[in-house]
Amino acid sequence: xxxxxxxxxxxxxxxxxxxxxxxxxxxxxxxxxxxxxxxxxxxxxxxxxxxxxxxxxxxxxxxxxxxxxxxxxxxxxxxxxxxxxxxxxxxxxxxxxxxxxxxxxxxxxxxxxxxxxxxxxxxxxxxxxxxxxxxxxxxxxxxxxxxxxxxxxxxxxxxxxxxxxxxxxxxxxxxxxxxxxxxxxxxxxxxxxxxxxxxxxxxxxxxxxxxxxxxxxxxxxxxxxxxxxxxxxxxxxxxxxxxxxxxxxxxxxxxxxxxxxxxxxxx
Amino acid sequence: xxxxxxxxxxxxxxxxxxxxxxxxxxxxxxxxxxxxxxxxxxxxxxxxxxxxxxxxxxxxxxxxxxxxxxxxxxxxxxxxxxxxxxxxxxxxxxxxxxxxxxxxxxxxxxxxxxxxxxxxxxxxxxxxxxxxxxxxxxxxxxxxxxxxxxxxxxxxxxxxxxxxxxxxxxxxxxxxxxxxxxxxxxxxxxxxxxxxxxxxxxxxxxxxxxxxxxxxxxxxxxxxxxxxxxxxxxxxxxxxxxxxxxxxxxxxxxxxxxxxxxxxxxxxxxxxxxxxxxxxxxxxxxxxxxxxxxxxxx
Numbered sequence: 352x353x354x355x356x357x358x359x360x361x362x363x364x365x366x367x368x369x370x371x372x373x374x375x376x377x378x379x380x381x382x383x384x385x386x387x388x389x390x391x392x393x394x395x396x397x398x399x400x401x402x403x404x405x406x407x408x409x410x411x412x413x414x415x416x417x418x419x420x421x422x423x424x425x426x427x428x429x430x431x432x433x434x435x436x437x438x439x440x441x442x443x444x445x446x447x448x449x450x451x452x453x454x455x456x457x458x459x460x461x462x463x464x465x466x467x468x469x470x471x472x473x474x475x476x477x478x479x480x481x482x483x484x485x486x487x488x489x490x491x492x493x494x495x496x497x498x499x500x501x502x503x504x505x506x507x508x509x510x511x512x513x514x515x516x517x518x519x520x521x522x523x524x525x526x527x528x529x530x531x532x533x534x535x536x537x538x539x540x541x542x543x544x545x546x547x548x549x550x551x552x553x554x555x556x557x558x559x560x561x562x563x564x565x566x567x568x569x570x571x572x573x574x575x576x577x578x579x580x581x582x583x584x585x586x587x588x589x590x591x592x593x594x595x596x597x598x599x600x601x602x603x604x605x606x607x608x609x610x611x612x613x614x615x616x617x618x
Numbered sequence: 619x620x621x622x623x624x625x626x627x628x629x630x631x632x633x634x635x636x637x638x639x640x641x642x643x644x645x646x647x648x649x650x651x652x653x654x655x656x657x658x659x660x661x662x663x664x665x666x667x668x669x670x671x672x673x674x675x676x677x678x679x680x681x682x683x684x685x686x687x688x689x690x691x692x693x694x695x696x697x698x699x700x701x702x703x704x705x706x707x708x709x710x711x712x713x714x715x716x717x718x719x720x721x722x723x724x725x726x727x728x729x730x731x732x733x734x735x736x737x738x739x740x741x742x743x744x745x746x747x748x749x750x751x752x753x754x755x756x757x758x759x760x761x762x763x764x765x766x767x768x769x770x771x772x773x774x775x776x777x778x779x780x781x782x783x784x785x786x787x788x789x790x791x792x793x794x795x796x797x798x799x800x801x802x803x804x805x806x807x808x809x810x811x812x813x814x815x816x817x818x819x820x821x822x823x824x825x826x827x828x829x830x831x832x833x834x835x836x837x838x839x840x841x842x843x844x845x846x847x848x849x850x851x852x853x854x855x856x857x858x859x860x861x862x863x864x865x866x867x868x869x870x871x872x873x874x875x876x877x878x879x880x881x882x883x884x885x886x887x888x889x890x891x892x893x894x895x896x897x898x899x900x901x902x903x904x905x906x907x908x909x910x911x912x913x914x915x916x
Contacts, residue, residue, distance in 0.1 A: 352712050356727040359788065362742040363730050365754075369745075384754070433636035442626035443619075448637065455644050457842055457904040459850045461873055462893045465880045466650035470642055488639040492793065519628045541793070544733060590734075590741040597733040605722060612793075612800035616835020617842065 366594060369587040370394075377583055393584035400572070400585050406560045408568065412592075415565040418483040419546040426542035427535055429488050434497035435527050439509060449498070453617060456491045464555065471556050482556040483564070487546055493538040499614045500534035501527060533607035540600055540608060547596060566593060648897065654890035661884045672891035683892070686867035687875040690779065691899075694871060695848050697783050699903070702790035703844040707837070709791065710799040711825065725799060732792035732847075740857045743785050747771035747858070772858040775868030781858060782869050786851045794843030801836030805829055834911055841907035845900060849873065872896045 364384075369377070371389040397408070436442065437449055460467065467486065476482040508530075509522050517525065528535065553567035569589045601608070623630075655672055657665035676683060713724050734742065746754045749770040756768040771781045805828065813828050830837065855869025856862045863870055863878065872892060880889030 352716065352724065355709065356724045359731055359791075360727040362746065362788070363734070365746070366734075366742055369741075429635045429639070433633040436629035436632045440626060440629040442629040443623055445629075448633065451645070452640070455640070457845065457900060458644075458648070458897060459846050459900075460644070461850060461852065462876070462896045462900070463644070463647040463651050464876070465886050465889055465893070466647035466654065467643060469650065470646055474642070485639060486643045488636070489643040491640070491644070494636060519632070523632075548733075586741055594734055598730065601729065601733070602726065605726065608796060609725075609800045609803070612797040612836075613804040615797040615839050616801065616833070617838045 370591040397585040422546040430493040438501040537611040659887035706795040794840035801833035838911040
């Protein structure tokens, strides 16, 4: 068991080590796995590589952070808003909507890239932050997980506060949201992972370089890396920057994620 | 009816934001994809209706699709889908048997690879699988005497597919895996005691008669997510080999075929036909898992 988990984690350890390897260690033969003389040389190189390009790296990073934060907030808000009525109200069409969401859970957005591009361009949001944000809002997994979680909250709690004169918004904010915090945290993580690593919106919907995100910039660094010595170090650092926020988020919220997933079954 | 709908206006107001985005970016594209698949459309001129001929071309004449994309996707999906799924379940089960606080860290170790989506993936795997002696895997295998010449893991057609499968399996422990882990941890403990009284002797019987039946909903969710990840990692061949199309189409999957026609040749109508085909493919894969794991009550 431990052996398998070590095997799984090896490449991650490798990212960490590589980022701190000076050049003479990156290309040493036989290759070493662990870094011997850690240095910050690669970080400096990443700065240098980007400081003489037209768009500074800070702009890419800003785009990524901005889009990721915005989409975490809006995805959670939009998903909670949608999941609560789906779980606790009995409006006409509810069954149909929920089964459509489950159906769409099965499809990856990758297979419908072309019409999606047409939709985005006809909405006139190419090259804007909306183009990064709006497609990310449609996250069926988020609504699904939240709905399943809210199903577990007893109806009597909501009835009680309705009798006390609370309207739906108050019920949602005072009872549903605090009680489904684990699920909200999970959806936030998923939304963050989605937005942070996404290069599709940058490569398809953004034409101007200053609107693209950090992962896209990273992919330009790494294209044809296989037969390329230059920039290996910079790329290693960039990968580290891409991975670490995901990791931190997940470690902090891990127990919440697991408790959400306990209700994740499709019945 | 209308007054009933009106009385639920807050519900509709609440779900509206999601539903609008959902319709715009998922439902409409799927419908548009189906419509475009019957046209000739190059992205500049207006789509021209040409009936079934895209489909005819796809299933009768597109040799690259028939000879490479389809069998490759099939092989890839059959191994990575059920393989990754079974691995996820087994690992989740093993983790659930661990005690104490380090269960958490093992789970983290399993989940982390699925975080390294897209580009970061190539940074890890390219040096590991690099074709010369400097590649970590080659260097290691040479040292223990398993091979005598460095292998071209990602550029030799026969090996590329295996590398793709290995990398995808490595990164496939995502949300579905977490769901199954939580499902196993949440099985009612009293069921096991009852089972022991009824004559269940070993852990395998426990797994088969108690654990699996009580976490069917999570198993189904896991299966759906496994299918989604299988197709999501479709571009891995291009990323690993650094070439599009991959050497001798060895890692050419349906997703690559769509990209090839849609964004390189700008034959969007035909590319839509391929995506509709892939959607149907995925739909039936899901139907199958629904049959296997779906609850019988409904």
